[in-house]
Amino acid sequence: MGNQPSSPKITAQDKAIFQLKQQRDKIKQHQRKLTLVCDKQTQLARRAILNKQPERAKFYLRFRKQQESTIAKTFEQLDNLEKLIGTIEFKLIEKDVMYGLQQGNAVLKQLNNEMSVDKIDRILDDLEEEKLKEQEISETLGLGSALNRAEEDSIDEEFNRLNREIHNVQQQEEGEEEEAPLAKVKLPEAPKEQIMPEAPTNEVTDSKSGPHKVQAEPVPI
Secondary structure, eight states: OOOOOOOOOOOHHHHHHHHHHHHHHHHHHHHHHHHHHHHHHHHHHHHHHHTTOHHHHHHHHHHHHHHHHHHHHHHHHHHHHHHHHHHHHHHHHHHHHHHHHHHHHHHHHHHHHHTOHHHHHHHHHHHHHHHHHHHHHHHHHTOSOOOOHHHHHHHHHHHHHHHHHHHHHHHHHHHHHHHOOOOOOOOOOOOOOOOOOOOOOEEEEETTTEEEEEOOOOOOO
């Protein structure tokens, strides 16, 4: 079985407010009834006047006046009840606020006790003592001792030397990259066309017919 939600606890203050509200509602109902009675007496008085009954009409009017006086008194009682209910509800709110302030004050006191000035001073003293112990141990073991002026100068010289070496190496690498020649790619040349020599021609002269050309055979190369 699951856990059932607990019903809200009804306190004595809640019961008192509930009873006051019941009385207020009853007074309002009584006011409505008296208002209806007054309206009824007014109608009866008018009817008596029409019937030429002045004494009866005045009787109805007197009765209506008494009811109106009662209504006025109920309004005063109703106003008092409303004020009383509002005061009680406001006091309950103040009570809740006061309870919250008390709880907050208790928590604040507890925190202040935990963070008291004396306690903080003790913690700081303990920290300082531990630092002194740590320093004493370091001095005993020769660790963490301060360097003298000569040692500091030696460190500066070592730093400058390493710095120059690193920069010189970087400059040399950059210079070698800039001076490195680009590889030339030789393309194969196109073969030249061989020009064959013209075949020589010999002119043979005939004494009788005159000179005429005789085709000679080509000389082998």
